[in-house]
Amino acid sequence: MIKSWMVIGAVAFVVALGANLITPSDRKWFQRLQRPRWLTFEAAIPIIWTVIFICGAWSAYIVWERDPGSSNTWLLMAIYLLLEIVTIAYTPVMFRLRSLKVGTILGGTGFIIGLLLALAVLTTSNWAALLLVPYLLWSPIGTYTTWQMLHLNPQEA
Numbered sequence: 001m002i003k004s005w006m007v008i009g010a011v012a013f014v015v016a017l018g019a020n021l022i023t024p025s026d027r028k029w030f031q032r033l034q035r036p037r038w039l040t041f042e043a044a045i046p047i048i049w050t051v052i053f054i055c056g057a058w059s060a061y062i063v064w065e066r067d068p069g070s071s072n073t074w075l076l077m078a079i080y081l082l083l084e085i086v087t088i089a090y091t092p093v094m095f096r097l098r099s100l101k102v103g104t105i106l107g108g109t110g111f112i113i114g115l116l117l118a119l120a121v122l123t124t125s126n127w128a129a130l131l132l133v134p135y136l137l138w139s140p141i142g143t144y145t146t147w148q149m150l151h152l153n154p155q156e157a
Contacts, residue, residue: 012057018088026095034152059131086110100150101157107143
């Protein structure tokens, strides 16, 4: 029998593969952009996001297991999925459109969805909500970084 954590993990993994929809020219565009001087932790960003996505999937698993198959749980699962899609879309969409403004908007949108989701799951499980805190702490940092890069590279709005 397929376990709920397997399905949640597989969906999260498949959606995360969407981040690979960037071309070498897209990468070159981003690499040439000026970055804030304080951005010294860029190499750690993939590790940070991996931990955040694991926490998000674990949160979804907790919510699912509390009330499997109910209409409220399905709605919450749809919001988890929306949050991951918006978060993953940040890189390929911003790179493809070559627009730091779009990246900033996607980052801010993800934070709002994440905050609403955390508040919604709080009534189901304190642990599930707590597992969304890393996203809520890191997402504004990424969004602020993109916003700062927009000001350092105004031609890339």
